[in-house]
Amino acid sequence: MATAPSDAGRDHAGEPAKFPLVLGLDTFGDVTHDDDDRPLSHAQTIRNLVEQGVLADQVGVDFFGIGEHHTDDFPLSAADVVLAAIAARTTRIRVGSAVTVLSSDDPVRVFQRYSTLDAISGGRAEVVLGRGSSIDSFPLFGYDLADYEDLFEEKANLFAELLKGGPVTWHGKTRASLSNQDVVPHTESGPFPAWIGVGGSPQSVIRAARYGFSLMLAIIGGSPARFAPFSQLFRQALESFGRAPLPVGVHSPGHVAVTDEKARDEFWPRYLEVIRHVSKTRGFAIPTKESFMYEIGPRGALYVGSPETVAGEDRRQSHRSRREPLRLEIRHGRAVA
Numbered sequence: 001m002a003t004a005p006s007d008a009g010r011d012h013a014g015e016p017a018k019f020p021l022v023l024g025l026d027t028f029g030d031v032t033h034d035d036d037d038r039p040l041s042h043a044q045t046i047r048n049l050v051e052q053g054v055l056a057d058q059v060g061v062d063f064f065g066i067g068e069h070h071t072d073d074f075p076l077s078a079a080d081v082v083l084a085a086i087a088a089r090t091t092r093i094r095v096g097s098a099v100t101v102l103s104s105d106d107p108v109r110v111f112q113r114y115s116t117l118d119a120i121s122g123g124r125a126e127v128v129l130g131r132g133s134s135i136d137s138f139p140l141f142g143y144d145l146a147d148y149e150d151l152f153e154e155k156a157n158l159f160a161e162l163l164k165g166g167p168v169t170w171h172g173k174t175r176a177s178l179s180n181q182d183v184v185p186h187t188e189s190g191p192f193p194a195w196i197g198v199g200g201s202p203q204s205v206i207r208a209a210r211y212g213f214s215l216m217l218a219i220i221g222g223s224p225a226r227f228a229p230f231s232q233l234f235r236q237a238l239e240s241f242g243r244a245p246l247p248v249g250v251h252s253p254g255h256v257a258v259t260d261e262k263a264r265d266e267f268w269p270r271y272l273e274v275i276r277h278v279s280k281t282r283g284f285a286i287p288t289k290e291s292f293m294y295e296i297g298p299r300g301a302l303y304v305g306s307p308e309t310v311a312g313e314d315r316r317q318s319h320r321s322r323r324e325p326l327r328l329e330i331r332h333g334r335a336v337a
Contacts, residue, residue, distance in 0.1 A: 079097050217250050219252045252303055
């Protein structure tokens with residue numbers, strides 16, 4: 001997925017505004033393995049990721065996103081630097097985070113880094129802000145998980161003020177106050193697109209609408225249909241806050257191969273490996289082959305199959321839930337490197 005906010009309002013029948021259907025690829029920069037099953041270095045993994053972003057631009061993908069993590073198997077702790085390297089070698093594709101853990105970062109520094117990326121890319125930067133479903137950054141940067149909600153609420157509020165441009169005056173408890181502060185670099189053509197990533201919290205949906213962020217739904221398992229009410233809530237909240245319509249995007253895991261069978265055979269071992277690993281800290285249920293087959297079916301959250309199959313699922317899901325942009329999370333490693 002990735003789309004800039006549209007100027008569209010409502011059509012003559014009073015239907016919600018339409019936004020372009022666009023396709024993006026997101027990655028956490030998984031450490032990949034060579035032909036002898038030996039893990040590559042973090043440095044080589046990062047260099048490979050730059051090449052993948054360049055290739056995505058060449059084949060016509062609309063957006064390339066990198067998610068922030070701070071672990072040995074996901075070493076992309078400075079996504080904006082990697083995105084800048086991709087931006088310098090491309091001319092069309094939009095680049096951004098997927099996500100940036102705003103709770104454990106400084107909103108001013110995040111704004112400065114992504115406005116710099118926007119300058120390097122010629123106006124192609126985006127950012128997805130998240131509370132941190134993976135909490136590795138909290139102890140790393142000295143934040144208390146007891147402040148989880150307060151940190152994100154205050155920092156999202158400040159980031160919204162920064163996007164308006166011009167000097168900022170802001171007071172809060174989680175960082176130093178600002179008084180008529182000019183924050184540079186200034187963006188060249190207005191604010192870059194900013195989203196809030198949501199995994200299932202209605203309060204987060206309302207927060208996105210209140211501050212004027214677009215909404216990114218992280219659907220990594222189960223029926224996507226259960227997220228349709230969040231799209232409706234977001235539209236209603238925007239109206240109640242007197243804001244124009246904004247896009248709603250979907251982030252889901254996926255894998256594309258020449259045939260459906262090849263895609264399933266390649267993706268299943270890696271999918272199982274990743275879920276087993278993250279379940280140790282996040283409590284995910286270990287998938288069975290039966291549950292996996294359900295997830296890649298018409299009612300599941302995984303986009304796995306041939307290009308024709310995945311494109312068909314994309315159209316169906318978008319029509320069913322009225323969600324326009326789509327980002328597929330691409331995974332690497334032993335099975336699909």
